[in-house]
Amino acid sequence: RHSDPYQLDSHTVLYGVIGDPVRHSKSPVMLNRAFRETGINGAYAAFHVTPDRLGESIAGVRGLGFRGLNVTIPHKVEVMAFLDEISEGARAIGAVNTIVNDNGRLVGYNTDGIGYVRSLKEEAEPDLSGKTIVVLGAGGASRGILWALAQEKPAAILLANRTEARAAELASAFPPAYRISAIAWSRLQAACAEADVVVNTTSVGMSPNADGVPIDPNWLKPGAVASDLIYNPLKTAFLRRAEERGCRAHGGLGMFVYQGAYAFEYWTGTTAPVAAMREAVLDSFG
Numbered sequence: 001r002h003s004d005p006y007q008l009d010s011h012t013v014l015y016g017v018i019g020d021p022v023r024h025s026k027s028p029v030m031l032n033r034a035f036r037e038t039g040i041n042g043a044y045a046a047f048h049v050t051p052d053r054l055g056e057s058i059a060g061v062r063g064l065g066f067r068g069l070n071v072t073i074p075h076k077v078e079v080m081a082f083l084d085e086i087s088e089g090a091r092a093i094g095a096v097n098t099i100v101n102d103n104g105r106l107v108g109y110n111t112d113g114i115g116y117v118r119s120l121k122e123e124a125e126p127d128l129s130g131k132t133i134v135v136l137g138a139g140g141a142s143r144g145i146l147w148a149l150a151q152e153k154p155a156a157i158l159l160a161n162r163t164e165a166r167a168a169e170l171a172s173a174f175p176p177a178y179r180i181s182a183i184a185w186s187r188l189q190a191a192c193a194e195a196d197v198v199v200n201t202t203s204v205g206m207s208p209n210a211d212g213v214p215i216d217p218n219w220l221k222p223g224a225v226a227s228d229l230i231y232n233p234l235k236t237a238f239l240r241r242a243e244e245r246g247c248r249a250h251g252g253l254g255m256f257v258y259q260g261a262y263a264f265e266y267w268t269g270t271t272a273p274v275a276a277m278r279e280a281v282l283d284s285f286g
């Protein structure tokens, strides 16, 4: 702890995010706000690391004794080869977004999926057990969310993707006890009519193509939760139109905040100041 949180000194503990590209990242603003809010003497910066420099960047974390790192596109899978240990969740997902440096031992975690689920529970649906969940999209973002949703013991998770073979492949990568099954895109209307939660993990509706919707929002039953991983715009066309139908809308900003909150908690052992972190991100949107 120190009295002037803006003053870096010889005790400052360093953190960062590596990605390519990385200059758009809101993580530095969010995590530096968390350090300031909690009085922790830490500093967090963004590092543009191209794939050919990934190994050197991790060697740098070891060499300089950074306490933690976030990892973003396109390094979440490849970075695992440079770590000493991978958590059970990150191993199941096959991707790491958070590294903790424990006295030179680098441990990889994945806080994306659990960040999403914590946000969904805090902001939209506290109890997911026994619920029916439809997940749209079988890309990189979908994988972590499927794993984390399955830990909540829903009745069923139905996975649909435009390219149907990708959904089948992803669903079959999880144990049968997770109750994740791939369904044809043509079966979505019927599936959504029965679903308690419908999550969009596709890029459809993302700025600058913000008019797009992944499915017809009128397929959802009124009262169901419509959830979107996209946070630019904060409320997608899918969420706005689902809300008009009487659904509860859950946007993607909370996932971003809580994945950072979990990382902060793994690094510092201190409860993350979630409200301040969210405010910092919203302020940076201007």
Ligand code: ATR
Pocket: 136, 137, 138, 139, 140, 141, 142, 161, 162, 163, 164, 166, 201, 202, 203, 204, 214
């Ligand atoms: P991410 O890592 O963000 O999930 P990704 O791996 O490129 O990104 O996956 C993008 C997802 O959005 C995929 O599920 C993709 O479907 P396909 O596998 O069929 O490409 C989905 N997606 C992108 N554009 C889409 C569209 N116009 N309609 C439906 N799905 C779309």
